[in-house]
Amino acid sequence: xxxxxxxxxxxxxxxxxxxxxxxxxxxxxxxxxxxxxxxxxxxxxxxxxxxxxxxxxxxxxxxxxxxxxxxxxxxxxxxxxxxxxxxxxxxxxxxxxxxxxxxxxxxxxxxxxxxxxxxxxxxxxxxxxxxxxxxxxxxxxxxxxxxxxxxxxxxxxxxxxxxxxxxxxxxxxxxxxxxxxxxxxxxxxxxxxxxxxxxxxxxxxxxxxxxxxxxxxxxxxxxxxxxxxxxxxxxxxxxxxxxxxxxxxxxxxxxxxxxxxxxxxxxxxxxxxxxxxxxxxxxxxxxxxxxxxxxxxxxxxxxxxxxxxxxxxxxxxxxxxxxxxxxxxxxxxxxxxxxxxxxxxxxxxxxxxxxxxxxxxxxxxxxxxxxxxxxxxxxxxxxxxxxxxxxxxxxxxxxxxxxxxxxxxxxxxxxxxxxxxxxxxxxxxxxxxxxxxxxxxxxxxxxxxxxxxxxxxxxxxxxxxxxxxxxxxxxxxxxxxxxxxxxxxxxxxxxxxx
Numbered sequence: 001x002x003x004x005x006x007x008x009x010x011x012x013x014x015x016x017x018x019x020x021x022x023x024x025x026x027x028x029x030x031x032x033x034x035x036x037x038x039x040x041x042x043x044x045x046x047x048x049x050x051x052x053x054x055x056x057x058x059x060x061x062x063x064x065x066x067x068x069x070x071x072x073x074x075x076x077x078x079x080x081x082x083x084x085x086x087x088x089x090x091x092x093x094x095x096x097x098x099x100x101x102x103x104x105x106x107x108x109x110x111x112x113x114x115x116x117x118x119x120x121x122x123x124x125x126x127x128x129x130x131x132x133x134x135x136x137x138x139x140x141x142x143x144x145x146x147x148x149x150x151x152x153x154x155x156x157x158x159x160x161x162x163x164x165x166x167x168x169x170x171x172x173x174x175x176x177x178x179x180x181x182x183x184x185x186x187x188x189x190x191x192x193x194x195x196x197x198x199x200x201x202x203x204x205x206x207x208x209x210x211x212x213x214x215x216x217x218x219x220x221x222x223x224x225x226x227x228x229x230x231x232x233x234x235x236x237x238x239x240x241x242x243x244x245x246x247x248x249x250x251x252x253x254x255x256x257x258x259x260x261x262x263x264x265x266x267x268x269x270x271x272x273x274x275x276x277x278x279x280x281x282x283x284x285x286x287x288x289x290x291x292x293x294x295x296x297x298x299x300x301x302x303x304x305x306x307x308x309x310x311x312x313x314x315x316x317x318x319x320x321x322x323x324x325x326x327x328x329x330x331x332x333x334x335x336x337x338x339x340x341x342x343x344x345x346x347x348x349x350x351x352x353x354x355x356x357x358x359x360x361x362x363x364x365x366x367x368x369x370x371x372x373x374x375x376x377x378x379x380x381x382x383x384x385x386x387x388x389x390x391x392x393x394x395x396x397x398x399x400x401x402x403x404x405x406x407x408x409x410x411x412x413x414x415x416x417x418x419x420x421x422x423x424x425x426x427x428x429x430x431x432x433x434x435x436x437x438x439x440x441x442x443x444x445x446x447x448x449x450x451x452x453x454x455x456x457x458x459x460x461x462x463x464x465x466x467x468x469x470x471x472x473x474x475x476x477x478x479x480x481x482x483x484x485x486x487x488x489x490x491x492x493x494x495x496x497x498x
Contacts (some may be wrong), residue, residue, distance in 0.1 A: 044077050051081065099113060188222060192221055223257065297330025324354075332361060
C-alpha cells in the first residue's frame with residue numbers, strides 16, 4: 001500500500017515535535033520523490049520543527065521552497081509559528097521583523113501574534129512593554145482577550161509587582177475582559193506571599209463585584225494568609241465559610257488549619273479538627289496525624305501524642321519516618337531519652353528504617369540529659385563502634401540543625417518544630433504491627449523498660465562485665481543515671497534478669 005500525503009504529514013509532524021528536524025526533512029524529500037505535493041500545512045510543521053530545534057533562521061530555506069511550489073504560500077499561521085520560534089529563543093527583535101514581513105505580504109497580525117510577543121516580554125521581566133502592546137492591538141482593530149490579560153497579570157506577579165497586577169485587573173473593566181478564577185487565585189497568592197491581608201480582602205471584594213465564585217484553592221490560600229499571621233480565629237472563619245458555601249475542604253485545607261493550630265500552640269484544637277475531619281467522611285493522611293502529634297510534642301504532652309499515634313494505627317495508616325522522628329524529638333524535649341530510643345524497636349515493627357538524622361536525634365536526647373556515654377553508644381552505630389568520641393565533638397550542633405532542622409528545635413523555641421513536608425503514601429500496616437506498636441508505647445509504666453538498642457549493639461562502655469545472659473538496661477537504672485547529670489565513671493552497672 002502506497003503512503004499518502006496524510007501519512008507523510010503525520011510522520012513529519014512526529015519528527016518535528018520531538019525536535020528531530022533532520023528526520024523530518026528526510027521524510028519531506030521522500031514525500032516529494034513519491035510524487036506528492038507538500039501543502040502550506042506541511043511547511044508550517046517543518047518551520048515549527050526548526051523552531052523546536054532552536055534553528056528558526058533556517059525558515060528562509062523553506063520559504064524559498066514554498067515559492068517554487070507555485071500555489072503554496074506562507075499564511076498567517078506560518079508567520080505566527082515563526083514569531084513563536086524567535087520568541088522561544090528570546091529574540092523579540094527578530095519576532096518583530098517577522099511581523100513586519102507579515103504586514104508587507106498583505107496580512108495583518110492577529111491576537112495570537114501579539115499574545116506570543118507579550119509572553120516573551122513578560123518572561124523577560126518586561127511586563128510594562130507587554131501591557132503597552134494593548135494600544136498597538138487596538139490601533140489594528142484588535143481587542144485583548146482573557147489570554148492577553150492573564151499573561152500581563154502573571155508577568156507583574158513574577159516581577160513581584162503585585163500592586164501593578166491588581167491595578168491591571170481594574171483596567172480589565174475598561175477593556176471589557178472578565179477576570180477569571182485563576183487570575184484571582186494568583187492575585188490572592190501574591191498578596192499572601194508578601195503577608196498583605198488588606199490586599200487579600202480587596203481581591204475577595206473584587207471577586208464578589210465580578211461575580212466570580214471562589215473555589216477550594218481560593219479559600220485555602222486565604223486561610224494560609226491568616227494562619228501564617230497567627231490569626232487562627234479568622235482562619236477558622238474562612239474554613240467555615242468554605243463549608244457553608246458547599247465546598248468540600250480538601251486535605252490541603254485541613255492541613256493548613258491543623259498546622260496553624262500547632263503553630264499557635266493550640267494542639268487541642270488541632271486534635272478536634274482531626275476528629276471532625278474523620279466524622280465528616282474525609283480521610284486524614286499521615287501528614288495530618290503527624291502534624292497533630294507534633295503539636296502535642298511541642299506542648300510537652302507526650303501522653304496525648306502517643307494517643308494520636310495509636311489512633312492513627314487504629315485508623316489503618318502506617319506512621320512514616322517523620323512521624324517517628326517527631327515523637328523522638330518530643331521525648332528528647334521531655335528529657336526521656338530511653339523512650340526516644342525505644343521507638344527504634346517500634347520502627348522495626350513497622351518496617352520503617354531509621355535514617356542518620358534519627359540516630360542523631362536519639363543521641364542528642366541522651367546528650368541533653370548529660371549522659372554523654374549513652375550518646376556515644378548511639379553514635380557508635382553510625383560511626384566506628386570502637387571509636388571514642390570527645391564530648392565537644394560527639395554531636396556537632398550546627399550539623400544536627402542541618403540534618404534535622406525540620407524535626408527539631410531549640411529548648412527556648414519549642415514551637416520551631418516544623419510539620420514534616422515529605423510523607424509516604426497512606427499504606428496500611430499489618431494488624432500485628434499495629435498491635436505491637438500500641439503495646440510498646442502504651443505500656444509506659446511497666447516495671448522494666450528495656451533499651452532495644454542496648455541489647456542489639458555489641459558496643460558497651462569500658463568496665464562492663466558480661467554474664468551468661470544478654471544485658472538489659474532497666475528504666476529505673478537509667479533514671480538513676482539521669483539524676484547524676486553526667487557525673488559518671490568509666491564503668492556502668494548492668495542488670496541481669498533471672
